[in-house]
Amino acid sequence: MRNLMLPLVAALLVSSAGAALAQTAAAPAAAAVSDPVADKAALKAREKQLREWRSQYGEGPYPNEIDAFLQDKPDRLKPYWRALFVGGERNSVLNFERLGLAAIESGDWSVAEKAFDAALLRIETVYGKNAQAEAARSLFRKESNKDYKGEPYERAMAYYYRGLLYLRRNDYDNARASFKGGEFQDTVSEAEEFKSDFAALNFLIGWSSKCAGDNAEPDFAAAAAAQPGLVAPPANHNILLIAELGHGPAKAQDGAQKEKVVFVPATGFPEAKAMFMLAPEKGERITVEPMQASSVFFQATTRGGRAMDGILNGKANWKTGTQAVGNTAMMTGLALMNNSSGYGNSASAGAAIAIGGALFSAFSSTMKADADIRYWDTLPDNIVIGTAAAKMRFKATAAFAGSDGPVDLAPREVTPFAGEKCTLVWTRSRPIEGMEDTPGDDLKVRASLARDKKLAEKNRLFRASLADFVTIASKD
Amino acid sequence: MHKLRIAAVALTCLAMAQPAVAAPKRGQPAVELDPNSVGTVSGTGIEMRDIIGMADRIVRDLLQRPDIANAPKPPRIILEGSRIANKSSQRLDTDMLSDQLRSQLLRAAAGRMRFLSRENIQDVMAERELKREGQTDVGTSGMTRAPAGADYRLVGRITSQDARNNTTGAQQRAMQVVFELIDLETSETVYISEPYVIVRAQRDDVIYR
Numbered sequence: 001m002r003n004l005m006l007p008l009v010a011a012l013l014v015s016s017a018g019a020a021l022a023q024t025a026a027a028p029a030a031a032a033v034s035d036p037v038a039d040k041a042a043l044k045a046r047e048k049q050l051r052e053w054r055s056q057y058g059e060g061p062y063p064n065e066i067d068a069f070l071q072d073k074p075d076r077l078k079p080y081w082r083a084l085f086v087g088g089e090r091n092s093v094l095n096f097e098r099l100g101l102a103a104i105e106s107g108d109w110s111v112a113e114k115a116f117d118a119a120l121l122r123i124e125t126v127y128g129k130n131a132q133a134e135a136a137r138s139l140f141r142k143e144s145n146k147d148y149k150g151e152p153y154e155r156a157m158a159y160y161y162r163g164l165l166y167l168r169r170n171d172y173d174n175a176r177a178s179f180k181g182g183e184f185q186d187t188v189s190e191a192e193e194f195k196s197d198f199a200a201l202n203f204l205i206g207w208s209s210k211c212a213g214d215n216a217e218p219d220f221a222a223a224a225a226a227q228p229g230l231v232a233p234p235a236n237h238n239i240l241l242i243a244e245l246g247h248g249p250a251k252a253q254d255g256a257q258k259e260k261v262v263f264v265p266a267t268g269f270p271e272a273k274a275m276f277m278l279a280p281e282k283g284e285r286i287t288v289e290p291m292q293a294s295s296v297f298f299q300a301t302t303r304g305g306r307a308m309d310g311i312l313n314g315k316a317n318w319k320t321g322t323q324a325v326g327n328t329a330m331m332t333g334l335a336l337m338n339n340s341s342g343y344g345n346s347a348s349a350g351a352a353i354a355i356g357g358a359l360f361s362a363f364s365s366t367m368k369a370d371a372d373i374r375y376w377d378t379l380p381d382n383i384v385i386g387t388a389a390a391k392m393r394f395k396a397t398a399a400f401a402g403s404d405g406p407v408d409l410a411p412r413e414v415t416p417f418a419g420e421k422c423t424l425v426w427t428r429s430r431p432i433e434g435m436e437d438t439p440g441d442d443l444k445v446r447a448s449l450a451r452d453k454k455l456a457e458k459n460r461l462f463r464a465s466l467a468d469f470v471t472i473a474s475k476d
Numbered sequence: 477m478h479k480l481r482i483a484a485v486a487l488t489c490l491a492m493a494q495p496a497v498a499a500p501k502r503g504q505p506a507v508e509l510d511p512n513s514v515g516t517v518s519g520t521g522i523e524m525r526d527i528i529g530m531a532d533r534i535v536r537d538l539l540q541r542p543d544i545a546n547a548p549k550p551p552r553i554i555l556e557g558s559r560i561a562n563k564s565s566q567r568l569d570t571d572m573l574s575d576q577l578r579s580q581l582l583r584a585a586a587g588r589m590r591f592l593s594r595e596n597i598q599d600v601m602a603e604r605e606l607k608r609e610g611q612t613d614v615g616t617s618g619m620t621r622a623p624a625g626a627d628y629r630l631v632g633r634i635t636s637q638d639a640r641n642n643t644t645g646a647q648q649r650a651m652q653v654v655f656e657l658i659d660l661e662t663s664e665t666v667y668i669s670e671p672y673v674i675v676r677a678q679r680d681d682v683i684y685r
Binding site: 120124126127130133136137143146149162166173174176177178180181184187209212214311 | 519561562563564565566567568570638640642678679680681682683684
């Protein structure tokens with residue numbers, strides 16, 4: 001029944017979106033002959049309709065609410081704001097991260113800072129007794145019922161971007177704290193042999209310490225140990241150059257019961273190197289080829305398994321086992337019925353066994369071992385880092401190359417963030433093009449949770465809090 | 477008797493169907509909490525109660541020092557958030573520490589210590605210039621030859637060590653905060669606070685490990 005409801009909800013949302021568009025188009029004409037009584041009646045009718053939808057399909061949000069929320073948002077960030085608003089609290093970490101990164105690219109610094117703060121606040125929240133966490137462990141509910149926090153590599157990247165934003169503000173202490181937070185996430189591993197090897201974060205901890213005037217040698221040494229070639233910068237270097245190349249991995253389900261998460265590397269980007277050209281106001285141009293620091297795909301695939309994998313494996317084994325028992329019982333029962341020519345005790349026993357088998361199969365089909373594959377779709381694949389020295393303002397551009405030579409990407413002009421002691425130059429080889437919805441979200445789970453009154457209330461509060469978030473973020 | 481049995485079975489089934497954990501409350505309007513208490517949300521890092529606690533300790537320490545709190549001339553001290561180095565893994569606004577400390581010290585010392593603001597020195601210099609150019613009058617307290625010089629600077633350092641047990645998922649963070657009063661003429665450390673140490677551990681749900 002619920003499966004039948006989903007297309008209905010989708011159709012309803014599409015049709016109401018059309019209605020919203022039609023309302024928008026008709027608005028100028030209606031404004032000319034505005035009738036307060038008719039307007040009030042229309043508003044009441046609309047509210048009644050929304051109440052009915054809510055009682056039937058859940059809290060929403062419905063298209064007119066989404067449109068109203070997006071009205072004052074810049075076009076470049078609209079897809080991310082939309083995903084955040086629609087995705088609700090359960091997907092908020094992911095959508096705050098995506099919004100924050102898009103805001104970095106577009107130079108909406110305050111939004112970026114607040115978005116990553118909001119994401120990290122939730123990442124750092126410890127889930128003690130939480131109904132959704134319990135649901136995610138339940139044999140009969142999917143893992144994606146849980147609030148998303150991301151895999152350790154995704155969490156580490158959230159700390160990485162927050163750290164860069166602190167560096168931009170010359171707040172080297174908090175930049176260092178952020179990078180350390182990212183490095184700590186990288187130590188989350190089931191297996192003892194997988195320890196922190198996120199060289200970019202080690203290097204950036206060192207760089208923050210250097211800029212703060214502290215001893216940075218141990219952190220640069222840790223970076224070089226994790227990534228040979230990523231050596232400490234000369235003492236006089238005051239410019240940090242970071243280029244992010246390609247696209248990060250996607251997640252997919254694997255295994256007989258979709259219980260495994262596999263990381264699928266992105267393809268279609270040949271760039272493996274970057275080159276920065278710095279043109280100071282006076283003097284010669286400086287060319288810097290940054291060093292390979294970290295691969296996000298490598299970070300995703302070398303953590304050695306999750307504790308959650310054990311739970312999902314257990315669920316999958318149960319499901320497979322009960323399915324096999326059910327199928328065998330059904331086959332045996334049917335065979336007995338066939339062999340007993342339809343009468344007598346054997347036929348009755350066969351029927352009973354077949355019914356028992358069918359019940360077992362039905363029981364098995366209610367078990368949900370599906371792994372959660374929500375993922376941060378706008379991450380890069382590679383991070384390369386370089387340093388340089390300059391005493392005056394400069395203009396920076398970046399070009400990219402693959403193993404077969406230069407890649408046909410327009411050189412990107414980069415705005416340096418000149419600090420008191422250090423300057424940050426950050427760029428990406430490819431512009432951020434994120435999805436309009438939460439990547440990898442299970443729409444069935446979302447539709448099911450939309451009908452949960454407690455979660456609906458939580459989402460209502462979350463959406464209300466976004467208004468405050470926008471106000472605070474716009475003050476900077 | 478048969479009906480009683482059915483009722484008992486039904487009641488047992490109902491009891492078993494109850495969720496194992498009480499459902500969270502639907503929401504809660506803002507409530508006043510004691511800033512010295514643990515609060516409804518706490519983590520492994522420095523919290524407001526720690527900031528108040530460590531400021532309180534330092535105030536008590538300094539007020540018991542006759543060479544500082546009972547000097548013939550009240551010493552002048554600089555205390556600013558920018559000189560509290562946060563080398564820990566917790567993102568923190570160190571102004572919270574310096575503001576709390578300065579506020580408590582200023583109020584408790586009642587004139588026995590004086591505090592200078594270097595953060596606002598540009599405003600001071602601009603106002604002095606206006607007075608000397610005759611753009612404004614001299615104010616009510618008159619003019620001085622130069623802004624006040626400082627005798628001491630109170631500096632601090634926050635450090636941390638994180639640990640994790642990947643078998644149990646437990647995370648532990650040890651944080652240490654130390655303040656020092658530096659003589660700005662001789663560079664001597666005339667006071668060092670007892671290290672304020674917190675060690676806290678937590679464990680996230682297995683679904684996030």
